[in-house]
Amino acid sequence: MIPAPTTAPSRTVLPVAAWAQGPYIYDADGNDYLDGSSGVLNVNVGHGHPKVLQAIEAQLGQLTFVHRTQFRNDPALRLTERLLAIAPATTATVEYSNSGSEANECALRLAFAYQHRRGKPQRTVVLSEEPSYHGMTAGALSITGSPNKRDPSVEPLLGQPSGNRVLVRPKPGRRRATHEEWAQALLGVGPSKVAAIVIEPLGGASSGAAPIDIATMQWLRRETRNNGIVLIADEVMSGFGRTGKWWACDHSSIAPDILTSGKGVTGGYTSLAVTFVADTITAAIAEPLGPIALGHTMSANPLACAAANAVLSVIEDEGLLSNAAQTGGLLAETLTTLCGRYPTLLSDQSGIGLMRALHINADQPADTNKRIIAAAKINGLVLCTAGIGKATNSVLVAPPLNSTLELIDELAERLDKALAAVAGIGADNA
Ligand SMILES: Cc1ncc(COP(=O)(O)O)c(C=O)c1O
Known part of the structure; x- marks a missing residue:
């Protein structure tokens, strides 16, 4: 060596x-x-x-791009089937994008659309935690609780402060908020104004692999369900087997309404991210106005999907x-x-x-x-x-x-x- x-x-x-x-x-x-x-x-x-290189090379020679509005493609069809088999129990469908930030943007759009379509347009507040990191695009950054990522010069990109992004903070000296702190924040805003709560079940770049305790995760699942709030779990970093289970949420035995992931889905061989969406959300969005626009040019491209299929096979076979x-x-x-x-x-x-x-x-x-x-x-x-x-x-x-x-x-x-x-x-x- x-x-x-x-x-x-x-x-x-x-x-x-x-x-x-x-x-x-x-x-x-x-x-x-x-x-x-x-x-x-x-x-x-x-x-x-x-095995991943072989799959990518084979796909390179066969088909690298078709747009999802023009064709379906085999690697994407196969990947969707496989993702649904390992998805949280609530999942009805998956949406593809290129980065974890985009997967979170997609999750936010879906949460707002869900509330709007079921006649709750006044639900515009999103609660997230500080510390947290959800990405560098405007929506994802607007819910990120990492002051070092939110340079004052980029604030105009994140919209006027309107009180519809609320950061829940743990007591000084602690790494993650407890359910008491979440409850206090929720009551402060008023649950009927809240569209979504976004959490990292296992924190990453902001908190240093600090998990939310199981009781708090279960409390969040119960309260969001009882109050018509979409629970979004950001597993961009913790997903796809990193924690020894497919999802960090599995360690608390909860299934969120939306789970976002990226990174490990292609093992760094190419770009792809996934937003897993629960049946309650897809059902509400399909009616009465029809689906909302979510995708990007490269969403579900055959090359990235072929890489992801190969990575999933490696995870399973090995x-x-x-x-x-x-x-x-x-x-x-x-x-x-x-x-x-x-x-x-x-x-x-x-x-x-x-x-x-x-x-x-x-x-x-x-x-x-x-x-x-x-x-x-x-x-x-x-x-x-x-x-x-x-x-x-x-x-x-x-x-x-x-x-x-x-x-x-x-x-x-x-x-x-x-x-x-x-x-x-x-x-x-x-
Ligand atoms: C928890 C979490 N969410 C979102 C992101 C953003 O992902 P990306 O850099 O792929 O946009 C990251 C990236 O580190 C992350 O760790």
Whole structure:
């Protein structure tokens, strides 16, 4: 194996990636990097998987584009059938787009249309959480609870502040809101004005793999159903097996009205995102005005759908849900050990399956997670920063779903060296 880099990559000049295979990325100088964050939690079956490459190459030679208003195509038909088989129980149909942001835009349009069509146009408020991240397009950004993503200069894009986007915040020092905090926000707005509640069942870039507790998830499901509010689960990051089950919602045994996902559906081989829509919503929207416009030029294109079919086959054939649960267990133990070894830097670890994070102690400087990421890079390990403040500052650790137990050990070794460097001690003496 090519040795890990020994010199610090510049903070601003990133290494040039030359090629990648399995869980490793190689730069133009021949250094190897273990992909400890699966890209940005999307390269779920690793790089250069032969079965995915084969499927994409075959599709390239056969048919790469037809528009969904002109033709149906086999890869999309097959993918829809397969997605419906693994979808949350409420799902009646799936809508395709190109990115997680677009999948969330689609979810918002559907939620508003649903309320409008059933005679509730006054339901215009959307409740979401801070911390949260839902994407960079205008609608998705308007419900995102990450102040660092909402630069004041882009506020005009998000519409006049009209009180119809409400962020629910946990108590200071906590990572996720409890059902009491959701209840207070809901009462404050008045449930009859609320169109949708959007949640990340397992937080990602904003909270650092912090889950909503099961009681709160179940409370949200019950209250939204009782009050005619659409429950949207954003599983762009946590979906498609990342947590050891198809959906993070499955860990709380709830099915949302709309579930959005992206990233892992094509494993980073091409762009595709999915919005799963419940029968209650499709039924209301079909009548009396007919369906609303949702798609994009490249929605459900045959090439992306062929890649997604191949990735789903890899997940199923290689047993990657149970592998993510098993290796995720070892990763959790490893991260807990590292927290014990570097108590000054780290408070705890969180997450489910192979979507995990190391949390930085609140008394550490705000850029500590960035320093750990930089030190990891020097030690041949790629990770992602997460968090929007003291309670959530963290480092996401999320290797591909086909990671072996040995790979987790190798990741731990590289991470240990990085943490020792940031803590200012030798890893062996830590
Ligand atoms: C939970 C969540 N929602 C939405 C998005 C936006 O997805 P995309 O970058 O594909 O637009 C992301 C991306 O990281 C995400 O993690």
